[in-house]
Amino acid sequence: xxxxxxxxxxxxxxxNKLQKRLRxxxxxxxxxxxxxxxxxxxxVCLSGxxxxxxxxxxxxxLQQSAPINFSLVAVNLDQKQPGSSxxxxxxxxxxxxxxxxxxxxxxxxVS
Numbered sequence: 001x002x003x004x005x006x007x008x009x010x011x012x013x014x015x016n017k018l019q020k021r022l023r024x025x026x027x028x029x030x031x032x033x034x035x036x037x038x039x040x041x042x043x044v045c046l047s048g049x050x051x052x053x054x055x056x057x058x059x060x061x062l063q064q065s066a067p068i069n070f071s072l073v074a075v076n077l078d079q080k081q082p083g084s085s086x087x088x089x090x091x092x093x094x095x096x097x098x099x100x101x102x103x104x105x106x107x108x109x110v111s
Contacts, residue, residue: 019061026058027066040070045077048090060097073100079108 007015030036044059046052059072074094094101 022058023061027062036068036070038068042070042072043075044072045075073102075102075104078103078105
């Protein structure tokens with residue numbers, strides 16, 4: 001949902017409930033499988049879609065309340081494919097979130 005859109009109280013309630021459930025589930029998976037340790041640097045690959053930005057937002061949220069310190073870096077791969085969108089990376093959001101970012105440009109070929 002875009003920031004300038006108005007949402008109802010019920011929609012906000014449902015959104016908060018969903019965010020809470022996602023954070024809890026991701027936090028439990030991280031703890032259960034020892035996925036993140038003190039001092040880790042976590043690379044989150046951004047495709048430009050909702051899923052990767054949601055994962056990044058969940059990890060940012062967990063980072064603030066986690067009992068350990070870890071850092072995040074957002075990475076986007078420009079595959080230089082003909083016809084692919086060049087606007088998949090949203091640096092304005094990442095700058096507002098004060099995240100370290102990397103844009104990799106690679107020509108990928110299928111062998």
